[in-house]
Amino acid sequence: MLSCKEASRLVSQSQDRRLGWRERMALRLHLAVCDACREFSRQMAWLRQALRHFALRAEQDETVRLPSEAAERIRRALHGHD
Amino acid sequence: MTHISGDALLVEHGDYLYRYALLRLRDPHLAEDAVQETLLAALSAKNGQGFAAKSAVRTWLTGILKHKIIDHFRRAQREAPLPDGEFSDGDLPPGMDDFFLEDGHWTEPPSSLGNPAALLEQQQFWGVLQTCLDRLPKALARIFLLREIEEKENEEICKELEVSTTNAWVMLYRARMGLRKCLEMNWLGDRNAEL
Numbered sequence: 001m002l003s004c005k006e007a008s009r010l011v012s013q014s015q016d017r018r019l020g021w022r023e024r025m026a027l028r029l030h031l032a033v034c035d036a037c038r039e040f041s042r043q044m045a046w047l048r049q050a051l052r053h054f055a056l057r058a059e060q061d062e063t064v065r066l067p068s069e070a071a072e073r074i075r076r077a078l079h080g081h082d
Numbered sequence: 083m084t085h086i087s088g089d090a091l092l093v094e095h096g097d098y099l100y101r102y103a104l105l106r107l108r109d110p111h112l113a114e115d116a117v118q119e120t121l122l123a124a125l126s127a128k129n130g131q132g133f134a135a136k137s138a139v140r141t142w143l144t145g146i147l148k149h150k151i152i153d154h155f156r157r158a159q160r161e162a163p164l165p166d167g168e169f170s171d172g173d174l175p176p177g178m179d180d181f182f183l184e185d186g187h188w189t190e191p192p193s194s195l196g197n198p199a200a201l202l203e204q205q206q207f208w209g210v211l212q213t214c215l216d217r218l219p220k221a222l223a224r225i226f227l228l229r230e231i232e233e234k235e236n237e238e239i240c241k242e243l244e245v246s247t248t249n250a251w252v253m254l255y256r257a258r259m260g261l262r263k264c265l266e267m268n269w270l271g272d273r274n275a276e277l
């Protein structure tokens with residue numbers, strides 16, 4: 001039987017690689033009997049989704065703009081290049 | 083053939099490129115540098131000259147910026163690499179560590195975040211997530227963002243950042259554990275305080 005520590009590692013790694021047959025079985029068995037790790041596993045899937053939403057929002061957030069002094073510095077650098 | 087001017091690119095795409103860079107580099111100065119390098123590279127490149135559509139130009143610029151960001155990550159990883167193998171103490175801020183007891187049981191079992199889908203609808207939640215990302219050690223945040231936001235394959239990340247696969251798994255695990263814990267502490271903590 002996996003410990004919760006081992007199970008949590010496998011949950012995380014399952015997002016990064018395909019687990020082996022033995023690992024999948026062991027994890028499934030653990031999750032079947034452990035509420036804490038089942039909750040953890042749900043949260044890991046959710047966290048990935050949350051990060052993607054977060055990135056989309058951040059890229060589209062028009063209140064975040066290149067500061068005007070920074071824009072001025074860049075403009076000068078570009079002119080030096082022209 | 084139209085000549086692209088640096089000023090026009092800056093006006094049209096500067097804010098977007100800055101947001102894109104800031105999200106990943108998490109530092110205004112680094113983001114500014116990345117935008118500047120990108121526009122400089124764009125001006126000296128020949129292949130962008132023919133684009134008519136604004137969206138095509140943006141895609142092209144974003145592609146250049148991505149490479150600049152990866153270059154930065156690689157340099158940072160070289161200069162301050164994380165120790166190989168299992169690292170424990172000191173790589174996460176206090177309170178975001180010590181997840182398990184000696185016997186492998188949770189020190190504190192994950193508490194329910196409530197309705198996770200509804201969380202994503204709440205403005206306040208994004209602020210908490212931002213804070214928690216900022217609290218992650220930089221090396222962990224770098225690899226984690228590449229994995230989750232860029233949806234890059236593990237092997238690709240390892241090659242780009244020059245880390246071993248095993249080390250990448252450990253780093254991603256630490257990042258997820260720390261972030262989850264931080265969200266739990268700050269989000270649930272706040273919410274309970276309001277009740």
Ligand SMILES: [Zn+2]
Nearest residue numbers: 004007034037
């Ligand atoms: Zn468990």
